[in-house]
Amino acid sequence: MDDLRKRARELLETSEVKVVIGYEQGTAGKTRALFVEKPEDTDKLIFDSRCVQNLAVYITKREVKDKGKMAIAATLPVMRSIIQLASEFQVNDNNLLVLGITPESKLVEFNSLTEVETFVHQYQIEIDARNKEMLDKLEKMTPSERWKFWTDELAPCFKCYACRAACPMCYCSRCTVDFNQPQWIPVPSHELGNLEWHIMRAIHLTGRCVDCDACYNACPLGIPLNLLTKKMVEEARANFGGYQPAIKGEHLMSTYKPDDKENFIQ
Amino acid sequence: MADFEPRIVAFVCNWCTYAGADLTGTSRIKYASNVRIVRFPCTGRIDYMLLLKAFAEGADGIIVSGCHPNDCHYTSGNFHARRRWIMFRSLCDFMGIDTRRIKFSWVSAAEGAKWADIVNATVASIRELGPYDDYKRVAKKPVKEVTHG
Numbered sequence: 001m002d003d004l005r006k007r008a009r010e011l012l013e014t015s016e017v018k019v020v021i022g023y024e025q026g027t028a029g030k031t032r033a034l035f036v037e038k039p040e041d042t043d044k045l046i047f048d049s050r051c052v053q054n055l056a057v058y059i060t061k062r063e064v065k066d067k068g069k070m071a072i073a074a075t076l077p078v079m080r081s082i083i084q085l086a087s088e089f090q091v092n093d094n095n096l097l098v099l100g101i102t103p104e105s106k107l108v109e110f111n112s113l114t115e116v117e118t119f120v121h122q123y124q125i126e127i128d129a130r131n132k133e134m135l136d137k138l139e140k141m142t143p144s145e146r147w148k149f150w151t152d153e154l155a156p157c158f159k160c161y162a163c164r165a166a167c168p169m170c171y172c173s174r175c176t177v178d179f180n181q182p183q184w185i186p187v188p189s190h191e192l193g194n195l196e197w198h199i200m201r202a203i204h205l206t207g208r209c210v211d212c213d214a215c216y217n218a219c220p221l222g223i224p225l226n227l228l229t230k231k232m233v234e235e236a237r238a239n240f241g242g243y244q245p246a247i248k249g250e251h252l253m254s255t256y257k258p259d260d261k262e263n264f265i266q
Numbered sequence: 267m268a269d270f271e272p273r274i275v276a277f278v279c280n281w282c283t284y285a286g287a288d289l290t291g292t293s294r295i296k297y298a299s300n301v302r303i304v305r306f307p308c309t310g311r312i313d314y315m316l317l318l319k320a321f322a323e324g325a326d327g328i329i330v331s332g333c334h335p336n337d338c339h340y341t342s343g344n345f346h347a348r349r350r351w352i353m354f355r356s357l358c359d360f361m362g363i364d365t366r367r368i369k370f371s372w373v374s375a376a377e378g379a380k381w382a383d384i385v386n387a388t389v390a391s392i393r394e395l396g397p398y399d400d401y402k403r404v405a406k407k408p409v410k411e412v413t414h415g
């Protein structure tokens with residue numbers, strides 16, 4: 001991605017931005033996040049199919065924000081996250097410049113977040129075929145089979161919160177799981193605490209999740225916890241016509257329609 | 267199973283269902299005593315975590331009830347709650363939590379008889395389903411049959 005390197009260098013040389021967030025070669029054949037502050041370091045920037053980490057997670061971090069205006073190499077899910085964060089007043093045009101990478105791996109630069117929004121709205125949030133199949137399989141099971149599936153899957157979880165750390169939407173400075181008065185969620189790796197944590201995570205991401213799979217990629221145990229948020233994406237579509245992150249849009253779960261339909265309230 | 271008495275926790279809003287349940291009492295309508303009523307300012311305040319806590323503490327069934335749509339004391343609390351219930355219930359169902367054990371209803375302050383019906387119907391259906399042992403096992407609660415008066 002020479003375009004990206006070139007543009008990043010220009011931005012840093014002219015001091016238009018203070019830091020460029022991108023990917024660099026990591027260890028063991030993996031890529032990792034890179035924060036470029038000197039023009040000469042832009043040569044380290046790379047972009048390829050291994051770059052799946054959602055970099056939007058860094059733009060709400062104090063230590064990154066404090067450097068000054070940021071530029072970010074953003075793939076489609078990252079751009080969606082940015083728009084969602086903008087709608088939640090976490091970023092704005094004054095502190096963020098988006099260097100978009102299209103699904104065709106082309107570099108596009110956006111002058112404002114509104115332009116990013118227009119771009120991401122060309123694409124719907126789609127659940128990929130493999131996960132769709134998995135969701136269908138689970139939905140066909142009986143409730144007790146699903147219960148068994150999830151208690152088995154969640155049993156090894158030791159609540160390292162890598163899923164939380166990897167998620168751009170989990171930016172609360174104090175998360176519900178960190179509270180101990182009252183202790184909402186038991187701290188040890190315990191079936192109940194694990195279950196409650198994953199329910200809580202899925203609910204808090206309902207209507208906000210952009211389906212980037214960062215949580216699943218971050219999980220050291222490979223728990224398919226992204227299925228929960230995917231299910232919520234599907235349910236949002238089935239019940240409320242779905243959602244798209246939008247800067248000035250209404251949030252799915254903080255709004256309502258007087259004629260919302262359900263069939264279980266007596 | 268014969269001596270199994272379901273333990274039901276009812277999360278109700280102060281303005282409609284709580285007053286409705288009060289009316290049930292003042293109307294001298296008899297209903298199952300298995301229910302423990304927890305009063306909330308509004309259905310909008312009934313956090314899904316509280317429902318999970320009820321199950322974790324050994325409830326066999328849950329009733330969540332508040333004002334009918336358009337009757338909310340705070341204008342829109344029940345509309346917000348309804349959206350949350352829709353999503354929460356789907357998630358619970360997807361995770362295999364027995365959603366037959368969570369009953370959602372609208373009971374107004376004038377519907378004392380409806381409240382009695384809801385409680386009686388819930389108790390009857392939970393009695394049929396039996397104790398919620400699956401959840402109790404996960405919550406490390408004793409799963410032996412509990413009898414209480």
